[in-house]
Amino acid sequence: MSRRSTLATALVSGTLAAGLALGVSTVLPAGASPAPAAAPAAAAAPAAPAVAEHHGTPRVTVIGTGGTIAGLAESRDALQTYRAGQVPIADLVGALQPELSGVAEVETVQFGNAGSSGYTIEQFRELSLAVDEALETSDGVVVTTGTDTMEEFAYWLDLTVRSDKPVVLTGAMRPSNVIGADGPANLFNAVRLAGSGETTCFGTVVMLNDEFHPAREVTKTDALRLDTFDSGQFGALGVVDETHVTTRRAPARAELCGTAAWSTPFDVSTIGPADLPRVEIAYSYQQAGGEAISAFAAAGVEGIVTAGTGAGGISPAMAEARTAALAQGVTFGSTSRTGSGSIYDAEEPTPGVIGMEDLLPQKARLLLVLSLAFSEDEAQVRDLVDTVGSPEFS
Ligand code: SIN
Numbered sequence: 001m002s003r004r005s006t007l008a009t010a011l012v013s014g015t016l017a018a019g020l021a022l023g024v025s026t027v028l029p030a031g032a033s034p035a036p037a038a039a040p041a042a043a044a045a046p047a048a049p050a051v052a053e054h055h056g057t058p059r060v061t062v063i064g065t066g067g068t069i070a071g072l073a074e075s076r077d078a079l080q081t082y083r084a085g086q087v088p089i090a091d092l093v094g095a096l097q098p099e100l101s102g103v104a105e106v107e108t109v110q111f112g113n114a115g116s117s118g119y120t121i122e123q124f125r126e127l128s129l130a131v132d133e134a135l136e137t138s139d140g141v142v143v144t145t146g147t148d149t150m151e152e153f154a155y156w157l158d159l160t161v162r163s164d165k166p167v168v169l170t171g172a173m174r175p176s177n178v179i180g181a182d183g184p185a186n187l188f189n190a191v192r193l194a195g196s197g198e199t200t201c202f203g204t205v206v207m208l209n210d211e212f213h214p215a216r217e218v219t220k221t222d223a224l225r226l227d228t229f230d231s232g233q234f235g236a237l238g239v240v241d242e243t244h245v246t247t248r249r250a251p252a253r254a255e256l257c258g259t260a261a262w263s264t265p266f267d268v269s270t271i272g273p274a275d276l277p278r279v280e281i282a283y284s285y286q287q288a289g290g291e292a293i294s295a296f297a298a299a300g301v302e303g304i305v306t307a308g309t310g311a312g313g314i315s316p317a318m319a320e321a322r323t324a325a326l327a328q329g330v331t332f333g334s335t336s337r338t339g340s341g342s343i344y345d346a347e348e349p350t351p352g353v354i355g356m357e358d359l360l361p362q363k364a365r366l367l368l369v370l371s372l373a374f375s376e377d378e379a380q381v382r383d384l385v386d387t388v389g390s391p392e393f394s
Contacts, residue, residue: 058195060104060142061134062187064089065127065153066113067146069183071175080224082175084146085113092144092176096188103188104195109134116146116153116171121369122273124153128160129269131167140166140194144187147171147228150206151219155363158204158215159370159388160268164257167204168194168212173226182209182226189240196245201257202237211236214251219339219360232340252391265388266370277372279303281361283337284314290321297325303368305333307361312336312343326352331381333368335361342390345382354382357390364389 064070066085070092073082090108093100100106111130112119119127127143134141145153154169161167170190172183190207199205204215209227217231231237238247256262278301282292296304304325308314312334314322322332333356334343343355356364371384 057101058104058139058197059137060106060140060191060194061109061138062089062093062106062142062144062191063109063111063127063130063134064092064113065111065116065119065143065145067116067144067148067150067171068175069144069146069170069172069187070113071172073175073178076177076179079174079178079180082178084115084175087176088113089144092183092187096184096191100188100191103192104140106191107138111143114146116149119149119153121276124156125160125268125271125273125276127153128157131157131161132163132269135161135163135165135167138165139197140168142168142170142187142190142194144190145169145171147173147208147220149362150229151215151360152362152366154204154206154215154218156366159367160264160266161204162264162267162269164201164262166194166197166199166202168199169204169206169215170208172208173224173228185210192243193240193245198238198245198247201254201262202251203253205237207240210241211239213237216251216359216363252393255393265384266374268370271373275373276369277302279305279333279365279369279372281305281307281365282314282318283307283361284309284318286315288315288318290315290317290319293318293321293325297321297328297330301330302372303331303333303365305335305356305361305365305368307335307337308343309337311341312355322353331368331372331378333364333385335359335364337361345386349382352378354378354385356385359389 068084070087071082071084072086089110093106093108111127131141150169150171157167168190170186172186174181176183186208189210193207193212205212206218206229208229213229213231213236217234218229220228221230222228237249280296280301282304284306293304306314332353334353335356336343340358342358345355359367367385367389371381375381
């Protein structure tokens with residue numbers, strides 16, 4: 001039986017739509033047994049908020065994956081020429097002592113030590129499990145990564161971590177041993193933010209340059225500048241100014257805090273690495289060819305996200321290749337290369353082509369990977385994109 005047909009048998013028909021309408025997680029993964037009598041979503045008991053009350057110093061686990069924050073340059077003035085992922089996370093944390101122990105009791109986990117772009121989706125899954133494991137005993141987790149794809153690490157964790165305790169990602173634009181290294185302050189602030197409990201139920205946030213941002217919206221906007229992270233038209237969530245952690249807005253998901261509806265429908269502990277389908281991105285531009293889409297389809301991908309012009313437009317050659325790929329069963333996510341603005345489904349959408357709202361192509365891809373891993377039903381995938389992908393305040 002193929003993976004997708006296994007998934008189909010695991011889904012309880014009709015339960016997903018009911019759950020999504022109420023924001024309740026009801027998608028069952030491959031191999032999961034449906035509940036004997038699927039309880040009405042409204043009857044789900046509210047879960048107690050998982051954040052621990054702080055009677056003293058909070059416990060924070062710092063998980064290191066590498067990046068520039070762990071980078072080493074050959075001289076103190078080589079601000080942009082260095083090797084990423086060299087210094088163990090325990091050393092980076094140790095360099096912040098004794099001051100850091102006044103903020104949190106910190107333990108470290110070395111998940112990896114490499115540049116961000118080398119990590120695979122299978123490793124992302126492992127990282128989700130490592131974060132949830134750490135949150136069983138810690139009050140918050142900080143994950144250090146390279147900044148190049150930090151927004152993808154962040155959005156993946158946002159979509160998959162089960163605990164509602166704070167998860168804070170940080171990194172640096174300058175390596176650890178140069179004049180003006182930004183890593184130490186970023187890491188210190190990230191531990192302070194994670195230990196503060198301020199972002200409980202926010203999902204994953206990104207903390208650099210004294211600001212914290214929501215995983216869904218944040219993006220790297222500059223190859224070199226320290227203030228590279230930005231959340232577009234909606235702005236940062238808040239700031240950390242020395243001892244002052246100030247929150248100015250919250251992700252819509254925070255409204256569900258303390259209820260079962262807050263939980264992710266993408267519990268990756270219930271699926272294996274082989275259940276995560278391949279999804280690629282094809283970029284549109286003047287006279288873009290259709291070869292990328294054709295090659296992805298020929299390679300057996302299950303999904304393709306198009307980064308379209310304006311409100312999702314793709315070139316005639318791409319459109320022709322998409323039609324052929326749709327006939328082969330490939331699912332398409334439509335996004336805009338403009339960086340903001342939503343691509344909505346039409347009232348009668350093209351079968352197999354899903355508007356990914358205002359998600360950036362690289363984030364729409366992650367959502368499509370997870371949605372296709374947990375459902376083979378197109379209507380359910382559209383619902384997941386609409387609810388989990390674009391949560392709104394009620
Ligand atoms: C990386 O993403 O691993 C390198 C760049 C950085 O961390 O800023």
